[in-house]
Amino acid sequence: MNESVFDPQAQIGNSDLKIIAALERLSEGFRVLLWEKAKVLGISPIQIQILIFIQFHSDEKCKVSYLAQEFCLTKPTVSEAVKSLEQKGFIERQTEIKDTRSHTIHLTEAGKSAVAQTANFANPMLGSIAEIPSAEKGILLEQLLGVVSQLQRAGIISMQRMCFSCRFYQKNGDGHFCRFLNESLKNRELRLDCGEFEAAD
Numbered sequence: 001m002n003e004s005v006f007d008p009q010a011q012i013g014n015s016d017l018k019i020i021a022a023l024e025r026l027s028e029g030f031r032v033l034l035w036e037k038a039k040v041l042g043i044s045p046i047q048i049q050i051l052i053f054i055q056f057h058s059d060e061k062c063k064v065s066y067l068a069q070e071f072c073l074t075k076p077t078v079s080e081a082v083k084s085l086e087q088k089g090f091i092e093r094q095t096e097i098k099d100t101r102s103h104t105i106h107l108t109e110a111g112k113s114a115v116a117q118t119a120n121f122a123n124p125m126l127g128s129i130a131e132i133p134s135a136e137k138g139i140l141l142e143q144l145l146g147v148v149s150q151l152q153r154a155g156i157i158s159m160q161r162m163c164f165s166c167r168f169y170q171k172n173g174d175g176h177f178c179r180f181l182n183e184s185l186k187n188r189e190l191r192l193d194c195g196e197f198e199a200a201d
């Protein structure tokens, strides 16, 4: 297929192209909202994303190598962002007792304050989602997670801590089952970023 997703003529009558173009519009929305917060704080969008990630994830994920994988960036790029955040007083690095070459990253009080001001950057989008009927929301979530899973399998995005990539996940007829929680999951209960996730083989 040689059509461009962004060719309005090609989009006519082709819902696949329109869906991808709509997702691109959404990602543009995220970029705009993130930049608005970044300007206020005087730090870059990726630096805000790193601060927010650290706030909500466990120590073993708050390392340069993990962050590089999470944001599909090189380690030197993440190291530079982390160094800048440290110089601005938003984070501090702690040497691991077991491996003195490894550091975990923690938020300082200034970092926590920055997260408090920025972590809601995507909330303006919630209003439009709230209008979707509940049953359709579950179907939409399931379909979107399926797309994310495909992108991960194709190597376009990094490992996602989601049900469809998890060793505890089991397809259960038309539904879903989590062997960690030992319970069925409705489509609206599927997780995208699960603390209990373990990668399937």
Ligand code: SF4
Residues within 6 Å of the ligand: 161, 162, 163, 164, 166, 167, 168, 169, 170, 177, 178, 179, 180, 181, 191, 194, 195, 196, 197, 198
């Ligand atoms: S452990 Fe979490 S990610 Fe894995 S199947 Fe259960 S709910 Fe989904």
